[in-house]
Amino acid sequence: MCQGEGRGEGNRRTSISMERWLVTGGAGFIGSNFILAARREKRAEILNLDRLTYAGNAANLEELHSDPAYRLLPGDIADRDLVRKTLDGFSPTAVFHFAAESHVDRSIEGPAIFLRTNVEGTFSLLEESRRYFNSLASSEKGRFRFVHVSTDEVFGSLSPSDPPFNEKTPYAPNSPYAASKAASDHFVRAWFHTYGLPVLTTNCSNNYGPFQFPEKLVPTAILSALKGRDVPVYGDGMNVRDWLFVEDHCHALFRVRERGVPGETYNVGGGNEKTNLQMVSALLTLLDKKRPRPDGLSHLERIRFVPDRPGHDRRYAIDGSRLRRELSWTPAHAFDQALEKTVDWYLDNEPWWKALESRHEAGTRQGLIPGGRP
Template structure:
């Protein structure tokens, strides 16, 4: 028995692969293109383990995907490969269309051909798991109930539009061809190995370097925050017991404004890595021009997942923040390596007020 994971050297992917191999002897074939956000250092703990088979490649490469399916005969394909940063999608939308839409289509076509060639129990057991985002639902008014799986799609950015298109392809493949698919929509993830273009690691890195902590607009945009290990546990549970054709929201039940997130990170850093001048890290929080098309609020209702599959997050917002800050403090070498070169140019361009 084997599973094929795409995007397994990225933030969520590397956490998923490591978490899987901590709990299972079942091998993982890990296909990743190794873009700027994919990093083999994220998988250093698995070096030399025969049950982790890493393949560098693009999900848009249909012949490669087909070969991996034929060679390793996985019982599941988990698609975590994606361009995922909204800011970059506004500047460089082409890559998002190519990876998130075309790449998903290529995977579905290969998975469908592979599944059609299976027989008996192997055919019945196969699953294709598409990992999507709550951003496909658009923005919620203050006080409105959280997104359910029945919420209408209203994507606001090239990123969320590309993920919405991929979701529709997945659903259509199930409805038209019967491919046993599972779909998930997660809220904002955070935790170890997250590339420092996202809010939490960006704030941590900037605070430790005594740089401004930039927040878009008034800093009051609301997100539901999900610790990455909780997300991975939900994916494992959905892969184990989810019903083919169903979608499941995965949320942390932790709505926070971006300003609250930055303040919580700063309070943790004040205790663990205080500034030399004794001033609070929060004094470096500042505001920059708001992002184009910036959704005001997301809130994810994960009741279906809890009710039908018995899943609930284990981390609170406070415990997840503490673990995240401690991880980045303990991995300053990793941070220094991934934030060199082009990253600095990106930050200067993106956060000029």
């Protein structure tokens, strides 16, 4: 896999007709799936700027090892000098901003890094993108976009009777993670209205699919069962999430880049509301068929209810009608089909997740702060 900074002036214009995308956080879960989809479909030449934190894994992109149109640049988006040199050297036609600290439990345990990466890092990227954009010729300015990938968690929690979040829903973040992403969304919006940077923001629902770091719900359930451990479910298991297959999310982002209106926000949802208990049960039922327990019992017997996360939002749901109506995008995968595809991927890629075990504090629960709100 090629690594290095942007190419020199003599090389960067050799394929002027091809899109050139600077992707931040492209070694993470959604970012790596995005890059793989983009290169499989030959959509763009890609430079991946990633700090390679505990959740970033260059091995996710091993498929592109000999692809001359993909390069990895280890680095921090909060390093403005590096960001400036990267933009000038690579001359992107778009920036896709995935880089973020994203695990809610970790944000409760240590919020400072969430402020630094999600807020200060986004500010650094916006400022250098603004400078770069202003240096472009008029013809190149019309092509450039800054796509900011965010979350539905910025909207807070819904009651069972509330309508799903839409693009006009007021922000009401309840965790340090959600607050940091909300702040970054507001910065992105301000850089459009104040400076004219052609930004596009997406707020997505919970993703699932290949390459997700083991601390998240779906891989936690699958891998705990495969290792013969208890499968933890927070609280009463009745928290509801709208589930979106990561490959569908990636294609929604392609569509937003192609057809989205600068300055606008688009919600990306899967239309699959499930309680956490329903989601875990569906995963374990698939494992009963595909990898039965040696003792003949169901994997469902491993479910254990554990203390809830402080401030745990009760329900998220996305109204994705604007994306369907204005940009003609709908998810391509049925929920059951994509969930089975996800389970199969983890069963077929044991070396991948075993290599991450040392990074994932196995059995260590984070985010339980004494005195925290129940």
